[in-house]
Amino acid sequence: MAQERTIKSPLPGVFYRRPNPESEPYVKEGDRIEAGTTIGLVGVMKSFHEIKADSGGVVVRFLVENEEPIRVGQDLLVLGD
Amino acid sequence: MLEVKSGGIETTVQDYPGRVGLLDQGIFPAGPMDDLAFRMANLLVGNDPGAAGLEVTAGGAEFAFTDNRVVAVCGADMQPRINGEPIELWRSYEVKAGDTLTLGWLNGPGFRSYVAVSGGIDVPVVLGSRATYAPGEIGGYEGRALKEGDQLPLGNTGNATPGRRVKPSLVPTYTSEWVVEAVRGPQADPDYFTTEDMEFFFSHAWTLDRNSNRTGYRLDIHQWQWARKTGGVAGGHPSNILDNGYPVGAVNVAGDQPIILTVDGPTLGGFVCCAVVAMGAMWKLGQMVPGWDKLRFKEVDIAQAAELVQQMNQLISEESLEGV
Numbered sequence: 001m002a003q004e005r006t007i008k009s010p011l012p013g014v015f016y017r018r019p020n021p022e023s024e025p026y027v028k029e030g031d032r033i034e035a036g037t038t039i040g041l042v043g044v045m046k047s048f049h050e051i052k053a054d055s056g057g058v059v060v061r062f063l064v065e066n067e068e069p070i071r072v073g074q075d076l077l078v079l080g081d
Numbered sequence: 082m083l084e085v086k087s088g089g090i091e092t093t094v095q096d097y098p099g100r101v102g103l104l105d106q107g108i109f110p111a112g113p114m115d116d117l118a119f120r121m122a123n124l125l126v127g128n129d130p131g132a133a134g135l136e137v138t139a140g141g142a143e144f145a146f147t148d149n150r151v152v153a154v155c156g157a158d159m160q161p162r163i164n165g166e167p168i169e170l171w172r173s174y175e176v177k178a179g180d181t182l183t184l185g186w187l188n189g190p191g192f193r194s195y196v197a198v199s200g201g202i203d204v205p206v207v208l209g210s211r212a213t214y215a216p217g218e219i220g221g222y223e224g225r226a227l228k229e230g231d232q233l234p235l236g237n238t239g240n241a242t243p244g245r246r247v248k249p250s251l252v253p254t255y256t257s258e259w260v261v262e263a264v265r266g267p268q269a270d271p272d273y274f275t276t277e278d279m280e281f282f283f284s285h286a287w288t289l290d291r292n293s294n295r296t297g298y299r300l301d302i303h304q305w306q307w308a309r310k311t312g313g314v315a316g317g318h319p320s321n322i323l324d325n326g327y328p329v330g331a332v333n334v335a336g337d338q339p340i341i342l343t344v345d346g347p348t349l350g351g352f353v354c355c356a357v358v359a360m361g362a363m364w365k366l367g368q369m370v371p372g373w374d375k376l377r378f379k380e381v382d383i384a385q386a387a388e389l390v391q392q393m394n395q396l397i398s399e400e401s402l403e404g405v
Contacts, residue, residue: 010140010141011090011140011186012187012370012371012372012373013371014372044291044371044372045091045138045139045292045293045294045371046292047090047091049090069291069372071373072140072186072187073186
């Protein structure tokens with residue numbers, strides 16, 4: 001049975017899945033990522049902050065849309081083994 | 082020395098009242114966004130209330146001490162810890178060489194946390210203040226937010242006072258729906274706005290835009306009625322006026338959008354200001370979460386605004402503290 005866990009946002013702001021509007025998303029569902037992989041950006045106060053995975057695994061699904069406002073501690077995506 | 086292990090999202094050296102008396106030189110004061118929590122933190126550790134300390138914004142920062150100090154953290158709850166052990170906000174603690182102070186994610190309402198260290202942060206005084214004005218790269222530590230590896234010099238720790246706390250009944254209450262006292266004008270009704278415009282201004286629950294920062298706090302776009310058709314010689318839009326000086330805390334209405342000019346704001350410009358946030362209410366702005374929190378303006382007159390400042394200054398006193 002796969003252990004599912006979530007990656008949470010450390011700060012409030014707006015979540016972005018891409019480094020800029022023309023780029024591919026940092027990660028996609030099905031990707032295998034490692035701890036430290038950037039999974040998105042949070043924009044607040046006119047600056048952007050990279051959100052990094054705190055553990056490795058396979059991206060099962062995103063729980064927030066691109067450019068969705070998020071709160072601190074909100075689940076961003078589900079990771080599986 | 083205070084070693085920065087992590088600067089977090091935006092951590093700056095500030096002092097109070099910052100760089101005052103220089104508006105005519107184009108310099109806003111900088112200093113802490115929440116001057117109440119900032120000064121309380123200094124008072125707790127035995128510093129002058131205006132001594133240089135740290136403003137930690139939006140969560141996450143880590144510091145290591147190289148000698149014995151007393152430290153206090155006031156403001157938003159970022160789950161502060163010394164050597165991994167949770168500590169209380171609004172309380173002073175002893176630290177030794179090698180100890181670490183960590184601030185984590187925001188926990189509950191509030192947005193900025195203040196760290197005071199006995200002796201204060203001894204960065205150079207620039208134009209009369211140690212406060213960081215990052216947009217102009219003036220003051221603080223190299224004129225910028227702190228990052229990993231920075232070494233902050235500390236002043237002499239004189240009468241450091243561990244084991245004290247702010248009396249619990251006097252700790253300010255944070256919320257996500259704020260009431261902010263403000264004085265009408267200098268450009269309000271009937272000359273620039275209609276009576277209905279100002280009624281809306283003082284009753285609407287404004288949402289703080291996510292792009293608000295130390296320079297300005299953006300509020301909702303609103304279709305104002307305007308008392309004038311145009312700005313005349315100053316420009317086509319009725320929000321235009323000939324350039325004039327802006328007070329700290331002015332609610333500057335640029336076209337449809339009101340923007341509160343906060344401590345790193347511009348000193349002049351050519352848009353009307355319909356109200357000015359009372360000096361004694363500016364601290365509330367510092368604890369609002371951009372993108373989420375709401376605020377209403379409560380109209381006060383000059384005498385009431387002066388009383389607010391006086392009340393706040395009375396709160397920043399030894400009488401507000403107790404031993405633990």
